[in-house]
Structures are given as C-alpha cells and as structure tokens.
Amino acid sequence: MIKPSVYIKDLSKHVGEEVILKGWLYNKRSSGKIKFLIMRDGSGYVQCVVVKNNVDDNVFEIADKITQESSFEVKGKVREEKRAIGGYELDVIDLKLISLSQNYPITPKEHGIEFLMDNRHLWVRSKKQVAILKIRHRIVKAIRDFFDSRGFVLFDPPIITPNACEGTSTLFEIDYFDLGKAYLTQSGQLYAESGAMALGKVYSFGPTFRAEKSKTRRHLTEFWMVEPEMAFYDLDDNMDLAEEFLEYIVQTVLEERREELKELERDTSKLEKVVRPFPRITYDEAVEILRKNGVDFQWGNDFGGGDETIISEQFDKPVMVHRYPAEVKAFYMKRDPQNPKLALAVDVLAPEGYGEIIGGSQREDDLETLIQRIKEHNLPQEYFEWYLDLRRYGSVPHSGFGLGLERTVSWICGLEHLREAIPFPRMIYRNTP
C-alpha cells in the first residue's frame, strides 16, 4: 500500500497523532536552522516545520534541497497552529523525496495570460484554479442532485449529429465514413424533446460545440450545457423551474464551498441575494429600460452584450426576460397566442454583468405550424422528419431550457473570463494543451 495515511483536509481529526502525508511542495520558506514547507495534496494545504536540531541531518538536507512542485512524503505530528494556513501544522519527523522538480515554470510571482494558458496543465495546480475547479465540480453535482431528486431522468443526446439544431450557428464539420459530412452537436435539445415524450421529464448534460468566430470573455468553442425538457410544462412552469434551479445551485455552493469562494475573494453578499422570486420582465419592458438608459434600441433586435449588462444592472438577482420577437428566435419556439409576433421564450441574465446564462422556451407542439416554421427558416424538412414525428404521435405542450455551465461557474466564482471555468478551454485561437 502506498497511499497516504491521511489527507490534509482531515488533519483536524488527528491532532497530537503521527501521520504520513503525500503531496507536492507548494512553496518553501526558510530561516536558517528552521524550514517551512507548504505541502498541497489536492485536498488542502499544510505547513510542515522542519527544525534542524529535531531531525536527522539527511532529513534537513532534503528540506534544504527540495524545490517547488517536487513530490514528497512527510511523517510528522499534527499540531493546532493559528498562525498557519488551514489552522494546523505538522512537526516533521521524517521526509522522503519522491521526485525532484526542476525549474517549475509557474513561479510565485505574476504571470501573463498567454504563458499561463500555454502551461494550463500545470496552472491547474495553483490555489485559485484548484478552488475554481472544486466549485465547478460542486455546481455539476448540484445540477444532477436537483434534477435527480425531482423525477427527471438523465437522457444523453448524441454528440455527432447529421444537421444543425437551429440552422444558424456555425458547426464543426467532420467526415463520417460513407455518409458524408456530420457535425458536432451545438445542443441536445431536439433529442431531449423525444426523451420528454418517453420519460416525462428529462435532462441532458454534456459538451456542446460552436464554431462561431467569437473572441470575447464570454465564449468558448467547446462548452458544457445542461438542458432539461419537460412534457406538460408551459412557459410559466418553465420559468418557475429555472428560478428554483438557479437558487438551488447558488445556495448550495454558498453552503458547501465557502472556503473556495473566500480563496477567490468572491463578494458572497451578492450571491446571498440569489433567492426566489426573481424579477420577470417582458422583452418590451427590457427595451423600455434600455431606452431610459439612453440606448437607441430598435424593437425587434436581439440584445447585445452591452444591452444585457444594462438590463441586469437594474436588479440584484438574475432577471428573467420573456416573450421575445419571434423573428430573432429559433424555429421550434411556440408563438404567444396573445401576440403571434412574440415567441414564448425566456432568457435569464445573471447579475453583475455576467449576461445570459439560461435560454429556454415553450416548444411549438402543432405539426402544421412547425412545418411552416421549418419552411420559413429555409431548413431541410427531411432532416427534421423524426422531430416532426414527436408532433404526429401524441404531441403535448412542453418546454425546456439550457444552462451554460462555464458561464454559471464564471458568475458564481466572479471570474473575469470563461477560460478559467473549465480545465482545458477551447477557444478560436487555442486548442492546446
């Protein structure tokens, strides 16, 4: 057995005991005959104190020579220590070097983004990145827990698809044997709809791909999306669910990842406010807000990034904007019976300028109307025959939405850029490491 006797996060249960820890050297400070080694093991950080007069010469020699990010094993006695990070310290008895690291590129000073991105495989070891990745994991778990405990069934759509879901965005093209071109999915929604007709309430959760030449802090070419789809839900039911969902995610992270949020210096008072009910405004009301704020906005257009910021700044909670002009929305969205120019769509804008994190709608459930929409959007109907079947065989009103995982992580962590919200971001000018 080579695994350590205990992990750093559990040291509080071992005060006064001798333990063996294994990990990497995060940083080292020294003051003559006493050396301070900060070990990280993935679960946390602990300061190991090596005093020359208390250890064998060869142990002190190792403490002297060990370099940043070298892997090592340490035997020592756990002691409470208010001065140290984490509140506990290890009085070192023995040290074993596992592998010496030489010239680790990421030093304890500042680095530029290009360098850090080139070294992303090492950058993920840094404190801030570790905190973000732990929060990302907790968000993913919260998402799954939320749906799993409410009668939803996980329904995995294909990644390789024969056509565009929405027909507009650019797709990544691949050669698919003798069948010609295929594409990487940009949404699992249409497939999720078939799942909803089979299982009632489903969600899909996986990577999606957009070959848009976007070059902003809000875009990745590969990102993760969770897409619930519910039979017998109208737009209001859909919004109720989205609201409860977001509250659950944010409050869960606040409860369970407080340490990590602190490490990121996140202003948690902003997150505390994310509780139901969220403001709900119509597209028309949003346009009014823009005009009051001096934006010369043309009715019928979609909101740009700057517009979204202005709208969301009016509120300290996520704001739900519903009933958009049908022209700017996808073909599958149902029109508002009260006003056929409007689609029963909803976007949820995160506060603090983080923009759209959810897009959803009630789906068109009438066969003839949907065929008409496909024609209007100049989409090849033959590719959508299977989708039309969902309206031929027991069509029901249904709704769903998609939540962008990285945008959610970015917002909750208070990040400047989406690229830190995923281990290995894929962007227009970067697909390495």
Add this chain to the structure above:
RNA sequence: UCCGCGUUAGCUCAAUGGUAGAGCAUGCGGCUGUUAACCGCAGGGUUGCAGGUUCGAGUCCUGCACGCGGAGCCA
C-alpha cells in the same frame, strides 16, 4: 471578419534615437517562526520575424506572424 492595444532574460516588466536593467525563478552563502519571507553574491539577451530610414534603432516607418481586449453571434 472588423476595430484597438501589445510582443525586450525562463517569467513579470523598465529603458529621451546614443554602453539593454530590475524583481521573481535558478546556483552559492547567511538567518530557529517564515506567510508571494528577508539579506549578500553569481550566471542568464539574435529586444517576435523580414525589410527600410539614420552616423547610430528595443525606440521611427512598412509588411507579416502571434497574443490580448472589444464588436458581430451566442450559452
């Protein structure tokens, strides 16, 4: 695709058109409570690439490459 900014030591950055420097990292030495520790010494450069102007270019001009930010588009 368009607009703006940038590219100097391993990293982060300085340097009126006139001998390329500092901090971190690395190596050596010092310090028994350090918190991005500190102090001393040392090594480390084809100034992104290709041209041009000039007695002289890191600095000015042209082109290219790469990066960053933004627009459009979107989660």
